[in-house]
Amino acid sequence: MKKTLFEVNPWKIIEEGFEKENVKSAESIFSIGNGNMGQRANFEEFYSGTTFQGSYIGGVYYPDKTKVGWWKNGYPEYFAKVPNAPSWLGIKVVIDDVELDLNTCEKVENFQRTLDMQKGIYTRECILTLSNNVKIKLKSERFLSMANNEIGAIKYSITPLNKKCVIDLTPYLDSYVKNEDANWEEIFWDTTKVIGSKNEGFILSHTLKTEFKVATYMQNKVYIEGVLQENLPEEKITDKQLSYSYNNEIDINQTISLVKLGGYITDINHPDTDLKEYTNSLLTKIRNSSFENLYAEHINEWKKIWDNSDIVIEGDEKAQQAIRFNIFQLNQTYTGKNALLNIGPKGFTGEKYGGSTYWDTEAYCLPFYMATKTNEIALNLLKYRYYHLSKAIENAEKLGFKDGAALYPMVTMNGEECHNEWEITFEEIHRNGAIAWAIYNYERFTGDTTYVPKMGLEVLIGIARFWAQRANFSEEKQKYVILGVTGPNEYENNINNNWYTNYIAKWCLNYAAIKVNEVRAEYQDDYVRIESKTKLSTQESDLWQKIANEIFFPFSEEHQVYLQQDGFLDKELNPVDSLSSNERPLNQNWSWDRILRSPYIKQADVLQGFYFFEEHFSKEELQRHFDFYEPLTVHESSLSPCIHSILASKIGYNDKAYDLYLRTARLDLDDYNKEIEEGLHITSMAGTWLSIIEGFAGMSIKNEKLSFVPSLPKNWKSLGFKINFKERLIEVNIDNKNNCSIVNHTQSKPISILVNGEIISLK
Secondary structure, three states: OOOOOOEOOOOEEEEEOOOHHHHHHHHHHOOEEOOOEEEOOOOOOOOOOOOOOOEEEOOOOEEEEOOOOOOOOOOOOEEEEOOOOOEOOOEEEEEOOEEOOOOOOOEEEEEEEEEEOOOOEEEEEEEEEOOOOOEEEEEEEEEEOOOOOOOEEEEEEEEEOOOOEEEEEEEEEEOOOOOOOOOOOOOOEEEEEEEEEOOEEEEEEEEOOOOOEEEEEEEEEEEEOOEEOOOOOEEEEOOOEEEEEEEEEEOOOOOEEEEEEEEEEEOOOOOHHHHHHHHHHHHHHHOOOOHHHHHHHHHHHHHHHHHHHOEEEEOOHHHHHHHHHHHHHHHHHOOOOOOOOOOOOOOOOOOHHHHOEOOHHHHHHHHHHHHHOOHHHHHHHHHHHHHOHHHHHHHHHHOOOOOOOOOOOOOEOOOOOOOOOHHHHOOOOOHHHHHHHHHHHHHHHHOOOOHHHHHHHHHHHHHHHHHHHHOEEEOOOOEEEOOOEOOOOOOOOOEOOOHHHHHHHHHHHHHHHHHHHHHHHHOHHHHHHHHHHHOOOHHHHHHHHHHHHOEOOOEEOOOOEEOOOOOHHHOOOOOHHHOOHHHOOHHHHOOHHHHHHOOOEOOOOHHHHHHHOHHHOOHHHHHHHHHHHHHHEOOOOOOHHHHHHHHHHHOOOHHHHHHHHHHHHOOOOOOOOOOHHHOOOHHHHHHHHHHHHHHHOOEEEEOOEEEEOOOOOOOOOEEEEEEEEOOEEEEEEEEOOOOEEEEEOOOOOOEEEEEOOEEEEEO
């Protein structure tokens, strides 16, 4: 069992004690966001120690020029990066002429950080002794409003404990910011104008190349013992900074508080011509807002969120804390209000992976948003891909495909491919299948059939055309084969006939043909429009089905399993437990050549297919494949343990399922991979939710009915959650004997569901 870095608490993440080596890790864990913007838990005051400064804005990106050692034809010219945004967070603090800096304080006592996940607020408290022997109590409270996603709030309070002292608080805006991971050490921003007036102001800036325009604003109020101070501060404006200095003499045990409101106004949400005007109007609007009133509105929004998305576990506080942390971060990252936004693997907590969209969204995240939000919010994730269809067709054309074939990017911000590792960018083509799967999954789960005729069929046609052209007929095998690919297991590159890739290609071709026929029969006007736009013919969909019916799948008669790819049995199939611990993780200790020749699997590959297409296989087949592949899996992708946990639950490997659940659920809280300094694993957090709902609760869809086959961990007393299924709010409670209590909370919409295979009718 991994050492717990933070206190175990069902609703809070708590760090006790100040350890400089943990600052960057805590900055990730205590990150906050509201779907529109987010920030790492950096100190408001200056910190001279090791830190990773980061504030980010949803949808804003910079095309950082590709940096590769050997250029290959077809490489993208840039890797999209989410830029570290101009900062509104900073407060310079000087006490009796000494700047406050936790790295240089004589003593740091009673240090505590708390992330209250129920209320969505981050708090830091401590007692500090400065180099001039002034002793103070510091308390900082911070949230990013879920009620108005353009507003953030800080309440920063200082209380002298041993002497009267002069405290100078200087809140500031700063547009001179850099990214930790800039390929060429470039600055991503240029400042247009700095505007200040009394206690408030903003900086107008824009990203270079992409020209996203942003107003970074602040508004400040100072209170002494709760009384608002009316004296005007000293204003300072430079070409990249705006600051206000509030200088006051404070008695022992008297508290001075700075309330700083701030955030970002962008031309993504407002016309750039009105950015200055809108920022001024927002500043006017919030002038009479108090920290407490904004916080109350924020709490109310979080209450609504938790009412639908909470999972209650009785009897296992570590599991309870972990799932709430995962749900909290998912809700902070994506709120579904804007179809131009998506879910980056690190969310708003770091810069790794560039903040871009991966296949993680469709394969792992969509089910969480379908089940805990309204249909419209989940639908925006599908619209995101539809809006990028023309770019997906361009991506395919660059690789030699034609006639409207679409290859969705491995990594993207705007639909263009911006990943530049050949074996991933051009070979890990299975991501196309996840996008088609998401359309199918959305329709069967929500019951909403409007997306396919309006948008989705065009996406499916583009994807089917890609698979039809990517497969080629093997005269030797008398089958269609797909050569030169990388499956989900990225520890195998440039392989032939990856089973998962071939299987999802077969499924996509058949599914696209089925949907073409459905739209032709049931939505004639839409079909005529789509037929004209895509130049679709009946013969084309017939060809898709022909290819699908004749795709080759490598299979071992000896082991009675599908092989991950051609030649897999040529490897020395030594299980993972034969490795010494000092060789793990492999990607940090082995050469890439050695990894590629090994049998070791980074994440679910064949088993990813068994997860998606569970109804296509028997339980015995699933168990046989799990027993063959899981012992070879090193789980060195954050996306791996959740899928294996779900499958282990389905075949009755309950202890294994629980161990894998804790690994995925507490991946960041316990820092399994020793990398949380870089940010959190947001998309794998959706996999944690799946581990409980589809694993322990055994939820699936069978014959269009919601089905539960629960199998709780033996130390859980009960499990409770809600699911939004086909516009019914279903509440599920499961006890430690796996008995289910299920309530339909939606008036006038009865539903029949399956529990352990029996049909139950819910009024």
